[in-house]
Amino acid sequence: MPRRRTTSKQPGKLSRQLLFSEALNHQRAPPTEEHSLTPPSSMAESTQGATMDCILQEISAVGRKLEGMDSAMVSLMAETKSMQLDIAGFQKQVTGLEQRVTTVETHITSWVDRDQELLYLRSKQIDLEDRSRRDNVRFLGFLENIKGADIHSYLRETLPKLTGIIFYPPLEFQRVGLQYQTQSMDTASSIRPQDPLGPLLSVASSASAPEDTGRPTAGSHPRGRDMERLTKSYDDRDQRCRRWRCIRR
Template identity: 45%
Template structure:
């Protein structure tokens, strides 16, 4: 077969129609179906029986092959659906990978920005500590001044 495909249903129907349409086969079938007519040659009847048995056997084989082809067709549709699904997943993953690769180029830029922000945070923490220390020192001084003035006021009275 030139196309590499198994014979299809139409080919089998054509084969059977040609085989049945042959005049010798038709004459043999008429001879077998007619109980009143005796065949002229018993060898012709044997040959006709062999031909009909061969055609029937081929028909059964082709029906079995037809079922297998139908099963294979259903399986191939299922496989094609799976392939389409996997293709979509691969395309999605490829897009995600492209997005990640695009952002990887920006990492040094973000790293420098992150370092600047860390330095600012450290500076703000240091200022806050200094301000807290000053505030505590100021509060102690104030308490000392208040208690000193209170003591003087109490002593003078």
């Protein structure tokens, strides 16, 4: 009997000790459920923070790139405007050059026409002077029926005074007019405005054609020799000046 009592009392004491130790453990340490919930929340917050930082960095990088694109766009627009201005200036220059080319072509055409007309007029003038035997030198300022009105008589009186030579009998003129040098009309390029027109007066003489007159030549008379020397010296001084050919009647 006493053994049964001891055996029945020992399990109750052990149970009470176990319950007491479990209560102490429960007070000392938090429950396992709280330890299992706290770590996942902190990890999520850290992950979200890192993700937001990355997104902000990317946004700032994109903003910087956009600012660079804006500056590049502004410079590109400025260059485009300058190119447009240059193109407008080039168009004006091209228009001016076209006008100049047209003007030059017109001048060239007119020069060719003028050269041809000048050659025609010169040849016509020479032909008319060669065929004409009239007096084609006109002295202006002389009235009719006064001294000097007749060209031939005026030259007969004036030439002896200018040369200091007395001609026996007075001079006879075959032609009074302009003569062109034949070599100046060979080519159009040899004709120049500054060239002289040639001898102004051409006076035929028996010395140049004695067989036509049948009279003594000017060389047989002292005055005729002087006239020949005067003519020679005059021609030697300037071949393009006037030449005087004198004869006896």
